[in-house]
Amino acid sequence: MPIADSPSTSKRLLALLSLLQARRDWPAPVLARRLEVSERTVRRDIDRLRELDYTIDSTRGPDGGYRLQAGSHLPPLRFDDEQAVAIALALRTAGGLGADLDEAAERALGTLSRLMPAHLANRIANLSPVSVSPAPGGAAAAPVDPGLLVRIGEAIRAEEELRFDYASPSVTADTSDGEVGRRTEPHHLLLHSGRWYLIGYSAVREDWRIYRVDRINARSHNGRRFTPRTVPGGDPARFLSARFRGSDTEDTWACWGEATLPVPLAEVAPYLGDGTAEALDDERSRVRLGSWSWGSLAAAFSRWDAPISDVQPRELRSAFAALADRAAAAASA
Known part of the structure; x- marks a missing residue:
């Protein structure tokens, strides 16, 4: 009668799977050192994964080892925190691809979120206020730290004022509110034409502001709590588009x-x-x-x-x- 895997064995199998997914070839001695087990244990664990329908080839040579190949179907996968956030962002913005993927992406994100530890699922849930406008053909995206997107999403969800320094092309620092840097009530996070934008309300200026996220350097602490407001017109994506067209109200050219x-x-x-x-x-x-x-x-x-x-x-x-x-x-x- 087969003996059930112990919790330590299951944990080691997941760690082994994560390593095999990370790169193409793994010499057996290197895997053994990384997992702090013998090469014989690695061979056993490889056999266990094969029984779970993972296609793993043995490689020959002085540094013989293992290679994870594509199988006949998609097996269970393991992601670290950064990979999970990257996948969540991709699924959140799938609508911008113009391939009618919204429903499938939402279901995939739901499946992913249910299987995540609570702390990571909460981080991804904070990315919910995202709107997308597709980038024009050939447009290059402005790189943004995924951690910053999560941080902004957390501030939006918690309804906390966001404090940050802003790399404006014309002004090095905004001191109109008596402090270096800026602060805003964050309301919406949008991906528009390859760039991420934050729509926020300035209580000091009593007006809405739009910030490019790639120019934001968030400070370590957020500010006061605020009561959410409705963006003019009620549609964040249309509001952003209208500002690009020089209009403060309707999404049309001025x-x-x-x-x-x-x-x-x-x-x-x-x-x-x-x-x-x-x-x-x-x-x-x-x-x-x-x-x-x-x-x-x-x-x-x-x-x-x-x-x-x-x-x-x-x-x-x-x-x-x-x-x-x-x-x-x-x-x-």
């Missing part, structure tokens, strides 16, 4: 204008972005575009390198005049 171009609609359409156009005839199009400023909008219409007429509104016509002056000055410089 400036919109129209003009007629002597360009066929088929040649205009690929460059409209979120603008619109209609064909006036086979050779002309009426184009409507938006941007964060009138000057940038005038420049956007100039991309087609064609005469522009019937410009509306008046602010856009003024912006074209200013753009023409700057272009003339640059040409004569």
